[in-house]
Amino acid sequence: MSSPEHKQKIWQLIEKIKVGMLVTLDDGAPRARPMHLVQEAYDGTLWFFTRRSAEKVIETEQDRDVCLTFSDQEHGIYVSMTGKARLNDDRDLVEKYWNPFVAAWxxxxxxDPDITMMEIDIDFGEHWQARESKTFQLYEIAKANLKKGHQPDLGENEKFGH
Structure with missing residues (x-):
C-alpha cells in the first residue's frame, strides 16, 4: 500500500483530470469506458456512480480486478491504477457524492433504486509526469535517437503499492 504522502501525490495528479478509463474484462477481453471521479480526496479508494444494471457491474461481479487510467497530455501526466471493484449500496455515500454533474446522468x-456506488480499492499502480516543456521533451527524444544507448529523460516515473 502507498503512504499517506504518496496517496496525496496521486490525488494531486488525478483530481483535475476527473475522468479515468475503467478497464474490466468482458468475456475475457479488456473493455474500457470513462468514469468520472466524485470524491474530494484519495485515501486508497476511488468512488464512482453507476447503474446496478450496467454491463460494467456484471463484468466486475465476474472478475473484480480492474484497471483505471488517467491522462493529461497537455501537462504530461499519466496514471495507471489496479484494484478490486465492488458495489456499495450505502445511501449515505450516494447523498455525500451527489452533485449536478451526476444528476445529469x-x-x-x-x-433511483438502480443507482449504486462502485468502490475501487487500489492495490498498486504507476505514474509518469513530464517535468519539462514539450520542446525539451522533443530535444530529449532527438538526442536519444542520435546517441546510441541514450534514453530520453522526460520526467518522473514511479510504481506504487505492492
Missing amino acids: FPDGKD
Whole structure:
C-alpha cells in the first residue's frame, strides 16, 4: 500500500483530470469506458456512480480486478491504477457524492433504486509526469535517437503499492 504522502501525490495528479478509463474484462477481453471521479480526496479508494444494471457491474461481479487510467497530455501526466471493484449500496455515500454533474446522468434522481456506488480499492499502480516543456521533451527524444544507448529523460516515473 502507498503512504499517506504518496496517496496525496496521486490525488494531486488525478483530481483535475476527473475522468479515468475503467478497464474490466468482458468475456475475457479488456473493455474500457470513462468514469468520472466524485470524491474530494484519495485515501486508497476511488468512488464512482453507476447503474446496478450496467454491463460494467456484471463484468466486475465476474472478475473484480480492474484497471483505471488517467491522462493529461497537455501537462504530461499519466496514471495507471489496479484494484478490486465492488458495489456499495450505502445511501449515505450516494447523498455525500451527489452533485449536478451526476444528476445529469441519472435523471430519475438519487433515490433511483438502480443507482449504486462502485468502490475501487487500489492495490498498486504507476505514474509518469513530464517535468519539462514539450520542446525539451522533443530535444530529449532527438538526442536519444542520435546517441546510441541514450534514453530520453522526460520526467518522473514511479510504481506504487505492492
